[in-house]
Each structure stands twice: as structure tokens, then as C-alpha cells.
Amino acid sequence: MKKTILLGIFLAAFISCKEGNKQEEAKAESAALAPVSDAMMENSVIYEANIRNYSPEGTFNAFTKDIPELKKLGVKVIWLMPIYPISMKNRKTTDGRMVEDIKDPAERAKYLGSYYAISDYTAINPDLGTLQDFQNLVNTAHNNGMYVILDWVANHTGWDHKWITEHPEYYHKNAKGEVTDPLNPETGESWGWTDVAHLDYTSKALYEPMKNEMLYWVKEQNVDGFRCDVADNVPTEFWQFAVPKLNEVKPVFMLMESNKPYLFNGIFDMGYGWEAHHLMNDIAQGKKNVSDWDALMEKQAKEYKKEDIWMNFTSNHDENSWNGTEYERMGDAAELFAALTYTMPGMPLIYTGQEYDFNRRLKFFEKDEITHSKGKMFKVYEKLGELKNSNEALNGGKQPADYNRITTSMDKNILAFAREKDGEKVVFVGNLTKEPQSFTLPVEGNFTNYVTGEKVQLAPGQEQKFGPWEYWVLTK
Structure with missing residues (x-):
């Protein structure tokens, strides 16, 4: 009997040791990727992965198989929507x-909830797979030269989170002492996010535990940073406390869902290019023109530092689900504005399905997968990603290439600019209207339209004719 017990203990220890060795080997294997750096931010493409809706399976493993496909698009940063x-x-x-009000079990099971109503910050949503599956995703990404950042929701938790009962002092409360959903601080009215409970950082008691939850993913799971949901709804002091602690483990890449200038200062590397995004929509709908674009570029140059990075996008999970696809908002201009997100200063984003010309709003609370049929945009993103990765003239990080506006004879309708750095040059020319345009521009030389491969010979005073939403991305 004693021999049997001893043998069992030995086997358990052996298996445990073997599993531990596997994890250490996996960490060592993925550690071969250089840490996050300013240099990698200059020429990266970021991909927002909606794991639930990426595949019929809706799992980490199904997504991981396609990481080599993302590499073809020049993706260097994978942002995973909440995996908890x-x-x-x-x-x-x-x-x-x-959902609690639905009587039919089959109908109730259809609703999977908001990714942002988190019940445990350091666990994996079993619908997506296991922790080992997640580790395989991170290792595969690292082995393909890609960094992985997690969506972090520091402003609120789901109502099932253990803190609600164990640490009610972590939450905002109403006059009756009841935990509330997030409220508008100006009016005291609910934002409508009734499926989440609002965290309260006033006493700072929450600082240490929230920081530790973030540290787990950096220290134990080797993730490379975070996209922080409604970052400006969380006190700046918390980010100033937590982010340096993360960087002590290893350098991390920090993206904020905000465009507040004060959050850039040594805290976040990149912010949302909301103003440019909304302006693109307005130009596509004929409400604004190139003069408005010029005004925005001038405003940003005055209000932000050169090293502040913008995430440029024509879609993301919120835009797709609540405001419509890029084709709904931009129509035939969608490709031009996609090209603009790559050529303007900043880092371009591809949201799940954009590479497959996916043209439907994804249901936010249900399983609703994309299709995977390569059409026009996969090739466009592939070409643009190749150029972004390789040509310093499109550097968009903390030491960006210069942005020099080129005046044309139709400046309200035609946007032309050059990006230049260390002898490299890329010229963007685009008709930002739904009407054909004839114009001249003061550029001469022999170029290649990088997206189409066509040769373009330019001379000053030479008339150019562009169709609606036609554009060039010119290289020498």
C-alpha cells in the first residue's frame, strides 16, 4: 500500500514537473521576440481580433491557425478583445x-453577453478555449514577430465579480449605498451600461489589486501590453501608478481608448484617432472637405507632441456594431480612407473581417461570425502593410516621418501630401469627392503606384484626371 502511495506521489510530481517545464519552454520560445520598443511602433499594423466572431468555432485555436495570414498583412500587434x-x-x-427575464432556455443561451462585463480579470472565458490554448496563441504570435495586447477594462466589472461581495468598497454607490452602473458625472444619469458595475478609485484602495490583475498577464502569461477601455474615465493617477510597475517586468505597449493629451505623457503610447475617423466619415458623406482635413492636421500639430501616436481606423468593434460598417458610413470611399490610414502619421488598424471585405454589422451580444472569402481588400491591405513595414517614409511612431502638404489646383477636393524620412519618400494623392476631378500638382518625377504597380510619370502643370474616390500611393 505504501509503495502504491509513493508511486502515485512520484507520478504526480513527475507530471507536474513536466507541465511546468512545458510552460517554461513555451515562455522561453516566445521570449525570442525582442521586447516592445519605440522602433517597433514606427512601422506596425495593429489587428483587432474578435475571437468569438472570427471563426465558426469562435476559439483561440481557430484564430491561431490564421496568424500566418495576418503576417501577410504586415500585422505586428494583435489586440485581443476581452478574453475573460x-x-x-x-x-x-x-x-x-x-437575459434573466427570458423563460426559454434555448433562447436564453443564445445571448453570450458583452465582452466588457468581466467576472474575473485573471481567468479565461471557457467559450474561447483553455489557458493552454491562449498560451499557444501568444507563442505563435511571438514566433511570427507579432506582439499581443489584451483589452483591459479598469472602469467597471460584471455584476458577478467577487469584488462586489468581498470588496464593495471598490465600487461607486448611490444614496442608498447600492452599487451602481456607470453614471454620467455631470448629470448623475446612467450611461445605459446596466450590465456592468462602476468601480470607484476615490480611496485608492483599488489601485494595488487592479495593478496586480494586470501584472499577472505580463509576468505570468507574457503578454506585451494593453488596450485600455474608456481610459479617461479612470483617474490618471491610477495609470501613473500602474504602468511603470508593468514596465518593470518588461516594456509594454499601451493603447488608450481616448484622445486626451494628458494621458500620453509617459503613460500611453497610442490613442484613438477619433477626430480623423469622424472627419473621414463626414468627407465620405459630403459634409466636409479637404480644407477640414488640413485644419485637423494643423490642430493636432499644435495640441499634441510629435511622439504622440494615433491609431488610425475606418472601423473597430464599436463602430461596426453600433454605427455601421465602413461601407455603410463611407460607401465607395472606404478603400481610399483605408489607404489614408496607412499613409498619414500614426498606426493603421484592421478590425476583424475588414481584410475579407466583410460588409455586415456584427451582433454585439451574440455569436455572429465573419466570412473568410478573400476579395479586393485582402490584396489592398497586403500591399499597404508591406509598404508600411518597409518604407521609413511611413514611420508613424515616436519619431515619425515628416508630413508635408502638397498644394494642388483643386485643394478643397484633392488631398496631396508627401511623407519623408532619411531620404525615403511616399506621396499620397486622393480625390476626396464622389465627382470626377481634374487638377494639377507641383510634383515631378517617375513613380510607381504601389498598390496597383502602375508607373506614373509626373511633370509640373500636367493635368491629372481622377475618378470618384480615386487615389495614388506613389513611391520612387
Whole structure:
């Protein structure tokens, strides 16, 4: 009997040691990727991965198989939408009902909840796979030269989170002492995010535990940073406390869902290019023109530092689900503005499905996968990604290439600019209207339209004719 017990103990220890060795080997293997640096931010493309809706399976493993495809698009940063367990309490349906009120079990099971109603910050949503599956995704990304950042929701938790009962002092409360959903600080009214409970940083008691939850993913799971949800709704002092602690483990890449200038200062590397995005929509809809674009570029140059990085996008998960696809908002101009996100200063974003010409709003609270049929845009993103990765004239990080506006004879309708750095030069020319345009521009020389491969010979005073939303990305 003693021999049997001893043998069992030995086997358990052996298996445990073997599993531990596997994890250490996996960490060592993925550690071969150089740490996050200013240099990698200059020429990166970022991909927002909606794991639930990326594939029929909706799993880490199904996504991981396609990481080599993302590499073809020049992707260097993978932003994973929240991968954590989702609260059942106060879970919402697509039409705004509460799942708890649905009697039919089959109907109730259809609603998977908001990714942003998190019940445990350091666990994996079992619908997506296991921790080992997640580790395989990170290792595969690292082995393909890509960094992985997690979506971090520091402003609120789901109603099932253990802190609500164990640490109610971490939450905002109403006059009755009840935990509330997030409220508008100016009006005291609910934002409508009733499926989440609002965290309160006033006493700073939450600083240490929230920082530790973030540290787990950097220290134990080797992730490379975070995209921080509604970052400006969380006190700046918390980010100033937490981010240096993360960087002590290894350099991390920090993206904020905000465009507030004060959050850039040594805290976040990149912010949302909301103003440029909304302006693109307005130009595509004929509400604004190139003069408005010029005004925005001048405004940003005055209000932000040169090293502040913008994430440029024509879509993301919020835009797709709530405001429509890029084709709904931009119509035939969608490709031109995609090209603009690569050639303007900053880092371009591809949201799940954009590379496959996916043209439908994804349901936010349900399983609703994309299709994977390569059409026009995969090749466009592939070409643009190749240029972004390789040509210093498109550097968009903390030491960006110069942005020099080129005046044309139709300046309200035609946008032309040159990006230049260390002897490299890329010229963008685009008709930002739905009408054909004839114009001249003061550029001469022999170029290649990088996206199409066509040769372009330019001379000053030479008339150019562009169709609606036609554009060039010219290289020497």
C-alpha cells in the first residue's frame, strides 16, 4: 500500500514537473521576440481580433491557425478583445432585454453577453478555449514577430465579480449605498451600461489589486501590453501608478481608448484617432472637405507632441456594431480612407473581417461570425502593410516621418501630401469627392503606384484626371 502511495506521489510530481517545464519552454520560445520598443511602433499594423466572431468555432485555436495570414498583412500587434469570463447577472440581449427575464432556455443561451462585463480579470472565458490554448496563441504570435495586447477594462466589472461581495468598497454607490452602473458625472444619469458595475478609485484602495490583475498577464502569461477601455474615465493617477510597475517586468505597449493629451505623457503610447475617423466619415458623406482635413492636421500639430501616436481606423468593434460598417458610413470611399490610414502619421488598424471585405454589422451580444472569402481588400491591405513595414517614409511612431502638404489646383477636393524620412519618400494623392476631378500638382518625377504597380510619370502643370474616390500611393 505504501509503495502504491509513493508511486502515485512520484507520478504526480513527475507530471507536474513536466507541465511546468512545458510552460517554461513555451515562455522561453516566445521570449525570442525582442521586447516592445519605440522602433517597433514606427512601422506596425495593429489587428483587432474578435475571437468569438472570427471563426465558426469562435476559439483561440481557430484564430491561431490564421496568424500566418495576418503576417501577410504586415500585422505586428494583435489586440485581443476581452478574453475573460462574462458575467451572467444582468446580461443583456441584442434588443436590450435582460437575459434573466427570458423563460426559454434555448433562447436564453443564445445571448453570450458583452465582452466588457468581466467576472474575473485573471481567468479565461471557457467559450474561447483553455489557458493552454491562449498560451499557444501568444507563442505563435511571438514566433511570427507579432506582439499581443489584451483589452483591459479598469472602469467597471460584471455584476458577478467577487469584488462586489468581498470588496464593495471598490465600487461607486448611490444614496442608498447600492452599487451602481456607470453614471454620467455631470448629470448623475446612467450611461445605459446596466450590465456592468462602476468601480470607484476615490480611496485608492483599488489601485494595488487592479495593478496586480494586470501584472499577472505580463509576468505570468507574457503578454506585451494593453488596450485600455474608456481610459479617461479612470483617474490618471491610477495609470501613473500602474504602468511603470508593468514596465518593470518588461516594456509594454499601451493603447488608450481616448484622445486626451494628458494621458500620453509617459503613460500611453497610442490613442484613438477619433477626430480623423469622424472627419473621414463626414468627407465620405459630403459634409466636409479637404480644407477640414488640413485644419485637423494643423490642430493636432499644435495640441499634441510629435511622439504622440494615433491609431488610425475606418472601423473597430464599436463602430461596426453600433454605427455601421465602413461601407455603410463611407460607401465607395472606404478603400481610399483605408489607404489614408496607412499613409498619414500614426498606426493603421484592421478590425476583424475588414481584410475579407466583410460588409455586415456584427451582433454585439451574440455569436455572429465573419466570412473568410478573400476579395479586393485582402490584396489592398497586403500591399499597404508591406509598404508600411518597409518604407521609413511611413514611420508613424515616436519619431515619425515628416508630413508635408502638397498644394494642388483643386485643394478643397484633392488631398496631396508627401511623407519623408532619411531620404525615403511616399506621396499620397486622393480625390476626396464622389465627382470626377481634374487638377494639377507641383510634383515631378517617375513613380510607381504601389498598390496597383502602375508607373506614373509626373511633370509640373500636367493635368491629372481622377475618378470618384480615386487615389495614388506613389513611391520612387
